[in-house]
Amino acid sequence: MIRVVHYINQFYGGIGGEEKADVKPEIREGVVGPGMALKAALGNEAEIVATVICGDSYFNENMEEASAAILEMIKKYNPDLFIAGPAFNAGRYGVACGSVCKAVKENMNIPVVSGMFIENPGADMFKKDIHIIETANAATGMRQAIPAMAKLALKLVKNETIGMPAEEGYIPRGVRKNVFKSERGSKRAVDMLVAKLKGEKFETEYPMPDFDRVAPNPPVADIKKVKIALVTSGGIVPKGNPDRIESSSASKYGKYDITGVNDLTAETYETAHGGYDPTYANIDADRVLPVDVLRELENEGVIGELHKYYYATVGNGTSVANAKKFAATFAQELVKDGVQAVILTST
């Protein structure tokens, strides 16, 4: 019997939502939550002997400690296979799944599998280290994710040949393999070119890596003369959320005038952000968007000026394409308004 340990977060573990995201890791015997479906998909050959549950915020705020503690818990159950998630598009959960998988693989030398949406930051961070099944962006994709994860995990643990990413459903890991083809490279390249010229579909054999990096700008010369703008992905909005920015998967951003505002209070500002416990930001939004301190520094002459507008959106599950579009738009406004430096805060 193949012994499996499964990792899930506090939400899937039934401990609670965001208000419980700071719970420390624990391990329980047997299956919990989505482990039921995983158990069914694994069939008779494997048994989920234990489930680790950890709060997403706790893990991300204490990565090293949490990983070490979880590793010790898992070792006691002597598993042959480790499965984490699926995390879909939950960023902290994805980072946790990826980190724990990597730690287990390196320390215990057993196969590991996770599942994530392609834009989950955990996918980019760990796709080279571990096999991550590509999932939908929300738990509605559970029924597709679990069987794919189970199938790949069983193949790995039985040392079977793992196929190409597209055929097994995992996110490409950048691994190159020698294969024999019936036609030589020059012929395949010309065929591809002909297909391209005809406007037909073709598949490249070597996709170019997508490195989207921007070189750092030179530092500001004299901060005392500089106009600084605040931007946040933490969802800070005037009370009542006048633009109705969505609590997750935001389709818009807000631009808010803070002329004369010295302090963000519970009566005037709040967060629109789902996915983290909003209590602290709702009591004092300066904890996410530090208007109070920047206003003080402006009055003391430490900085030249705090820009009269701040920009905000909700980072929770928001697509990279949208975030890029928002910022590309308001960055032009920042330039036009003579802003020379930006502090961007994220939760």
Place this chain on the structure above:
Amino acid sequence: MVKEIERVGIPVVHVCTVVPISLTVGANRIVPAIAIPHPLGNPVLSKEDEKSLRRSIVLKALKALQTEVHGQTVFEK
């Protein structure tokens, strides 16, 4: 968003809790924050102490903006 701001020529500092995510996304100047639900605060502190904590993080962010960097740089605590 950090990259789009950097792209138009404005130096930007990312104040965030989960530094590895910021590194993956591609921020160049990174200042670690306190916790996910309160990156620039800590509700267990008194109001005064919390504000001075916030001030220290903002000052670190200002320092990062005045520092020449050649690649991704985390301005540690």
